[in-house]
Structures are given as structure tokens and as C-alpha cells.
Amino acid sequence: MASEREKMEAGLMYCCVDDELDRLRSRTYEIVHGHNSMPPSKRGDVAPELAALFGLAGDNIRLEAPFHCVYGYNLFLEERVYMNVGCVILDTARVHVGAGTMFGPGVHVYCAEHSKDPVERAAGLEVAKPVTIGENVWVGGRAVILPGVSIGANAIVGAGSVVTRDVPPGATVVGNPARAVARD
Structure with missing residues (x-):
């Protein structure tokens, strides 16, 4: 029988209330806290413990504090990724961010989709x-x-x-839900 973590990583329905997942989240939260508590002279740098947790940490990544992620090992950040203050990545699945991508303040990325059935939820x-x-x-x-x-x-x-569906290369989307608009 697969563990809840194995089900999560396989993209199957899983229970997020689980001892193993709780331990992984707690460990990550300690590491994230260390990153967010770095002195002002290190502002924007990535704490080495956090970078080591990531699935990929390219060169010249900047994560302004506060930053939050759930597991870390599902984050794949290529070189020159910049995340402004208050970004939240709920990485229950793989989150891949390409080189040179920039997030403004308070961007949220969600991977968990809760069951639509109220009893399962x-x-x-x-x-x-x-x-x-x-x-x-x-x-x-x-x-x-x-x-x-x-x-x-x-x-x-x-x-x-609020991006609810795929965005094609080069497109500009705005609104809730996000819709394509012409670029200026």
C-alpha cells in the first residue's frame, strides 16, 4: 500500500493530514524560517539550507523575505529567478520556474487541489x-x-x-479569471 507521500508524488488523491507529510512540512518550515530571518545585509540571498532543499537551484536566484514553500524539494528554479517579498509556493507537486522569470510581491502558486466532494475534503x-x-x-x-x-x-x-488555465508563450493575461489581452 502506497504512503500518502507516494500518492502525492504520483499525482493521486492523498490525505494531507499525515505524520510523514507533517514531518516534512515542519522541517521545511524551520529552514524557511532561517531564510526569512537572515540579516538585512543578506536580503534577497537564498539561505544555503533552503537552496539545498530545492530540486534545482540555478545561479543568481533571489528570494526576498518573507518567502514560503511547503516542501521545497518540489521547487525547480532556474538561473536568475527573482521572487519579490511575500511569495508563497505551495509545492505539493513539482513547480518549475524558468530562467529569468520574475515574480512581483505576494505572488502565490498553488499545486494542491482539494476534493470537490465535501466528505472527502x-x-x-x-x-x-x-x-x-x-x-x-x-x-x-x-x-x-x-x-x-x-x-x-x-x-x-x-x-x-488569477490564472486558471494555461497561458501560451508570449501572451499577456489579466483579470480574474485571467484572460488574454493585446500587448502594448
């Missing part, structure tokens, strides 16, 4: 869906990217947008 059942963000994407402040979404290279997500 109350029992903590959810499924983890990966999020992929291409190279040189600009995600405006307070945007939210939902589970399973892919954003193509060179796209722009307007501030405050």
Missing part, C-alpha cells in the same frame, strides 16, 4: 498538480497561479490576476 483529501512557468515570464504582484497550469516563455501575468 473534510477528510483532508486532495490531489497535487504540477505548475510550469517558462523562461522570462513576468508575474505581477498578488497574482495567483492555480494547480496544473503552464505559463509559456515570455508571457506576462498582470498584477492581481
